[in-house]
Every structure is written in C-alpha cells, then in structure tokens.
C-alpha cells in the first residue's frame with residue numbers, strides 16, 4: 270500500500286464536504302494530474318517518446334501508458350464491474366514491477382516497443398480517463414472512501430512518473446551529440462537568497478515521519494522518535510563553484526576520498542565531473558532541460574550520485590546529513606532550497622521505519638520491497654510536480670545513480 274489515511278479531503282471544502290463536493294474534488298484532481306503528464310510529454314516528438322537510453326530509464330510513451338495501466342489495474346478492474354479493458358496485452362507491456370499482478374515485459378527492453386504507437390497510448394489514456402471519471406461520478410457511497418484512496422495513490426504515482434519522464438528524457442538527450450533541447454524557455458530555479466553558513470539542528474529526541482496532515486506514502490510511517498545528535502546543517506545546497514574546487518583539488522583522482530565501491534565506479538565509468546557536464550571552448554557546460562548551457566557557479570550542483578556526494582563531504586571535512594537530521598531541520602525552517610531545486614543525498618540507508626509493514630497484496634509492492642541497498646534523498650527537485658513533496662518524503666536510489674536532479678547539503682558535528 271502506498272499511503273495511510275484514506276479519507277477524501279477536498280482541501281477547500283467545509284469540514285464535512287458533501288458527496289458531490291467530494292466527487293467534484295477528485296475529478297478536478299484527476300484531470301489536473303493527467304493533464305500535467307500530457308503537458309510534459311507534449312514537448313517531445315513521437316521519436317523522442319520511444320527511446321530508452323539505459324535500463325534504469327523508460328521511454329516517455331511507456332511512462333504515459335504505465336501510469337494509465339496503474340489506474341486500470343488497481344482502480345477500475347477491482348471497483349468497476351462494468352469496466353471493459355482497452356487491450357488485454359497492455360497488462361504485460363505496462364506492468365512495471367508488480368509480481369503479484371503477473372508476468373511483465375523486461376524493463377531493459379521497453380525501448381524496443383514501437384507498437385502500440387504514441388497515438389494508441391493517447392487513445393488508451395482517453396479510454397481510462399473516461400472510465401475513471403465515470404467511476405468517480407457513480408461509485409456507491411459505501412465504496413467511495415476506498416475508491417478515492419486508490420485514486421489518490423494513482424495520482425501521486427503518476428506525479429512520480431512525471432518527474433521520471435523528465436529525468437529519463439534528459440538522459441536520452443545527453444546521449445545525442447546534437448544536444449537536444451527539451452524546452453528552449455526553460456530556466457533553472459534561482460538559489461534562495463539569505464544567510465549562508467550553518468544552523469543548529471534541534472537536538473535530542475525529535476519526531477520524524479508523516480504527521481497525518483495530507484497525503485503520504487506508506488514508507489513515511491510510522492511517525493516515531495529519533496535521537497538527533499548535536500549537529501549543524503548547511504543552510505544552502507553545495508554549489509557548482511564548490512564542486513569545481515573539489516575537481517580542481519583532484520577529487521575524482523584521490524582514492525582516499527572515496528568509498529571502495531565508489532572508487533571502483535569512478536574508475537569503471539571514468540567520472541571526472543557531474544553528470545551531463547562537458548568541457549567546451551575552455552569552459553564547463555552542462556546539458557540542461559534548456560539545452561547545453563555554461564555551468565553557473567552559483568547554482569546548486571546536480572547530477573551527482575551518492576558516491577560523489579559522500580566523497581565531496583569527506584573532502585570538505587563535513588558529512589552528509591542523516592535523513593532524520595534533514596527532516597528535523599526542514600520542519601524547523603532552517604534550510605534554504607529544501608524543495609524545488611535538487612534532491613539531497615543523505616547518509617541514511619533506505620530502511621523501514623520501526624514497525625513498518627508493507628500492506629498485503631500487489632499495492633504492498635509499491636515501496637516496501639525496495640528497502641535494501643539504496644540511499645535516501647530528501648527534499649524535491651526542479652522536476653518534481655507542484656505539491657508532490659513534503660518534509661517527510663523519502664526518495665531513494667542506488668548509490669551510483671546520477672541521472673536524477675540530485676545534489677547535496679552538508680552537516681558538521683558539534
């Protein structure tokens with residue numbers, strides 16, 4: 270399962286919204302999220318939407334179809350007895366990792382699927398959109414809470430794929446010597462102004478985890494006590510200027526700065542700079558959503574993986590924050606650019622919170638089965654949809670992953 274409380278809650282409605290207000294709220298939310306996916310994909314050609322540049326990334330067309338399959342599989346089939354499927358083969362093609370649902374197409378080969386084509390996927394989306402809207406309108410009151418709870422999971426799931434759609438296509442564009450532009454008018458987020466330096470994180474026993482206000486995924490629960498040591502956290506994200514110092518000091522060629530697996534990866538991959546960086550005309554450039562642009566020294570560094578973040582912290586004589594330190598600091602309003610620029614690596618392994626249990630059934634596969642071998646990132650990035658992230662949100666990736674908008678901030682122990 271991917272959430273806790275299952276109560277529909279129109280945000281601006283009175284304390285006890287009527288059934289029609291509740292249905293109207295969810296119809297609005299559904300349309301808003303589905304529209305955003307198409308808006309992101311609309312900047313891509315049909316050819317763009319087919320390509321899969323590595324096993325970790327998926328074609329845009331696949332993202333558009335997979336999030337649709339999610340509603341079909343988990344909402345419509347169990348809760349709309351009259352639902353007629355669009356194409357029975359799509360379950361195999363667009364199931365991602367839900368073993369309980371059945372066999373699925375191999376992930377590394379998603380880019381080989383030219384048919385169904387983009388128009389077919391558009392028709393699939395329209396078919397499911399219409400069915401979901403009918404269900405929102407007609408679901409019996411007794412089932413409404415459960416239906417809207419699954420609908421809400423599907424919307425947050427689709428928002429996660431909206432971000433992946435962007436990061437995956439940027440990785441694909443980075444393989445293209447012509448430096449394709451996703452959006453010519455794209456501008457990077459502006460770094461927050463204000464005091465820099467470090468802030469004391471409230472120490473002692475503190476609460477972390479979702480506080481029950483609004484949506485959350487199940488991995489943000491249960492809320493629990495943690496012991497925060499005396500520690501100061503950087504108000505700012507590590508910048509490109511600071512990263513250039515690391516590079517100039519031989520950061521990528523000094524094995525003592527690196528974890529063993531990290532150093533092996535540096536040698537195997539030949540990393541000498543963050544992802545998508547390239548020397549051109551004597552200066553560092555980076556492939557962004559707006560095309561190849563000079564690296565801005567004042568901007569937050571991005572496209573660094575956990576190994577790089579950890580090596581940088583060692584080089585700086587500091588540490589990465591634990592995810593708990595990050596959350597306490599964010600709730601206390603101590604850190605700038607917590608959200609909306611770059612996900613921030615923490616030194617915390619992605620593990621279940623005390624007492625966490627994944628739900629029974631296929632939706633229980635959403636988060637729980639990935640709690641090994643990955644590291645937690647906190648905050649959100651420039652590609653995260655509006656309203657998707659929060660202080661308790663736990664993102665997670667394998668240590669070598671650098672195709673997300675991932676950066677870091679540091680802590681120092683007192």
Ligand SMILES: [Fe+2]
Pocket residue numbers: 335365426430
């Ligand atoms: Fe998914």
